[in-house]
Amino acid sequence: MLQRVQSVHGAFVSQPVDRLEAGSTRSHLDERRRKGERLVLEDLHLSFGTRQVLRGLNLEVPAGQFLAIVGRSGVGKSTLMRLIVGLDRPTKGRVSIGGAAVEGVQRTVKLLFQDARLLPWQTVLSNVGIARTPGWRDKALEALRDVGLADRSNDWPAVLSGGQRQRVALARVLVGEPGVLLLDEPFGALDALTRSEMHGLLEKLWFRDGFTTVLITHDVAEAVALADRVVVMNEGRVTFDVDITVERPRRRSDVQLSALQDRILQGV
Numbered sequence: 001m002l003q004r005v006q007s008v009h010g011a012f013v014s015q016p017v018d019r020l021e022a023g024s025t026r027s028h029l030d031e032r033r034r035k036g037e038r039l040v041l042e043d044l045h046l047s048f049g050t051r052q053v054l055r056g057l058n059l060e061v062p063a064g065q066f067l068a069i070v071g072r073s074g075v076g077k078s079t080l081m082r083l084i085v086g087l088d089r090p091t092k093g094r095v096s097i098g099g100a101a102v103e104g105v106q107r108t109v110k111l112l113f114q115d116a117r118l119l120p121w122q123t124v125l126s127n128v129g130i131a132r133t134p135g136w137r138d139k140a141l142e143a144l145r146d147v148g149l150a151d152r153s154n155d156w157p158a159v160l161s162g163g164q165r166q167r168v169a170l171a172r173v174l175v176g177e178p179g180v181l182l183l184d185e186p187f188g189a190l191d192a193l194t195r196s197e198m199h200g201l202l203e204k205l206w207f208r209d210g211f212t213t214v215l216i217t218h219d220v221a222e223a224v225a226l227a228d229r230v231v232v233m234n235e236g237r238v239t240f241d242v243d244i245t246v247e248r249p250r251r252r253s254d255v256q257l258s259a260l261q262d263r264i265l266q267g268v
Helices: 026-032 077-085 124-128 136-146 162-175 192-209 220-226 255-267
Strands: 039-048 051-061 066-070 092-097 109-113 180-184 212-216 229-234 237-243
Touching: 039 077, 051 077, 051 092, 051 237, 066 220, 077 092, 077 109, 077 180, 077 212, 109 162, 124 136, 124 162, 136 162, 162 192, 192 220, 212 220, 220 229, 220 255, 229 255, 237 255
Parallel strands: 066 212, 066 229, 109 180, 180 212
Antiparallel strands: 039 051, 039 092, 229 237
């Protein structure tokens, strides 16, 4: 279990913005938390030869929580993602999801990268339904409706903007009904306006579907705007851990968020 390093509690705000409907309540969040899968990382060590990447990392993420992980390049954030999804195994320690140890690639864990990674020879609809499970066309079209691209289902990826391609990639992970969604700098290549739109879309879908979310980002402002909780990684360990209790929907200009951002930056 992780010994929490620090907990910061901000006052509630309630200005309505486009991300979530005004009036979203704490009771709604409590209901949502029962739907995702609990993620536990216990005493994780990982070495590549003589290089230690993770050094006794401990972290517990309750079901349905939106966690952001920030830290400088090379501290082990992306390596941690690979352990969670089951692509790599730790040198020592244990990863468990929903109470079960991770022994291989996890069906309920889905990844969204900075690069949408769409197949150029497949239509948008076919990219979303790439797993070809029973009823995949209907499921893929519904997911495209969720991200606002149902009218582009027969287009090719090459004619889409960068933001639209990321929406298609997000629809693809939604089809898989994730219990845990891992986001590795998914909006880093987008312009500021498109990035803000993607933030709002992700937040609404997370609030509705309740998947446990782990976001890796270098953008501390992005972390405090989206997450329930932010942790800082340094030298392969969690060195700072803060709850973001400012009520949703949030404004980046809010003084509570600015204060939290400053405190997190001091720990990076």
